[in-house]
Amino acid sequence: MKETNQPGSVRVINLADAPGEKAAWDRPKAQVYLWAIVELLLVTNAWQISSALRIRALRLFGAEIGDGVIFRPRTRVKFPWKLHIGDRSWIGEGVWFHNQDHVFIGSDVVLSQETFLTTGSHAHRRDMALIVRPISIGDGAWVTSRCIVLGGSDVGSSALIQPGTTVQGIVPENTIWGSTDKPGPLGTRFN
Template identity: 35%
Template sequence: MAPDPKLDTSRTACPSSHSTANKIGRVLWGACWWVLFRPSPRILFGWRVVVLRCFGATVTAQSRIDPTVRIWAPWNLTIGRNSSIGHHVDVYNVAPISIGDNATVSQYSYLCAASHDLADPTMKLTTSPIRIEHAAWVCAKAFVGPGVTVREGAVVGACGVVTKDVPEWTIVAGNPAREIRKREINA
C-alpha cells in the first residue's frame, strides 16, 4: 500500500513546537538526571527533591520520588505533601502534571500529557495537563492520558488505561478503564 500523499511528517513539514530554551533546558535536565538524580541511593528522597527544585519543579520536602523515575520537564511538575512516585514511572509532562497530597503513582505507570492531532497532515503535537488529586492512587503499570483528572481518593487499577476523568472516591480498571465500584475507607 502506497503512503498517503496528504500525510507529511518530515522535519520540514512539521518542525518542533518546542522553543530553543525548552530544548536546552531538557538537555541540561537530561545530563543532571544521569549524573545527579538517577545514580542517587534510593533513600536520598530529599536530594532528588532538591535536584528537581533546581529545575523548577514545585515539590514538597515530604515527597518521595524514586531515582528511576523519568521526568520529561521538571518545570512542569507539581507534587504535594506525602506523595510518592514509584520506580520506573514515566512522567511525560510536556504540559503540566500535578499530583496532590497523599497521592501515589505506582511502579511502571505512564503519565502522558501529550499526543498528536491525527487529523492534521503533519500530526501536530497536542498537549493537555494531567491532575492526580489528593489521596488518589495510580496503580502499577497504569496509563493516564492527556487532559485526565484522577479526582480525590480515586484509584486507577493495575494496568488500567484512563482517557477520561475518574470521579472522586471511585475505583476504575481495565482498557479502557471502567468503574468497578466506589472506594470506601474503613474507620
C-alpha cells in the same frame, strides 16, 4: 505539508514536515540539555541515592514539590518546570512523567511502579502537530502499577486506579477504576 499518497491509497503524512518539534520546551535549549544530563545522573539512574537529592535536582530546574515526598529511582521527568507535587506523595520506581504540559499531583498521592503519565499526543489525521493537555491527580489518589494516564485526564481525590489501566478523561473521586471494571465507590467489589 507534503503527503506520500498514491491514487486510491490511504493518506500518509510525511513526518519530516510535521510541526511542533521543541514546541513544548518553554526553556532555552541549553537548559533543556543540561536538565537531560542532571536527570540521567540523579533521577533516572537505578542507584539507591537519596530521594531528597532527586527532589533538590528537580526543584533546581523549577519543579514544585511539597514536603515529605518520596521519589524512588529510575523515574523520568521530561520537563521539571511543568511538574507540581503536593506534600507526602510517593513516586514509585520507574514512574515516567512525559510532561509536555503541566502535571498536577495532589498531596498524599501514590504513583506506583512503572506508571506512565503523558500530556502529549499528535494530530494524527491532520499533520501530526503536537497536541498537549494537562493531567491532574487529586489528593489521596492511588494510581497503581503500570498504568497509563493520558493528557486531559483528571483523577479525583481518593480514587484508586487498578493495575495496568489506561486513564483517559475524568475519574470521579472516591472510586475504584479499572480497564475491565465499571466505576464504583471505594470498597465495591466487581465480579
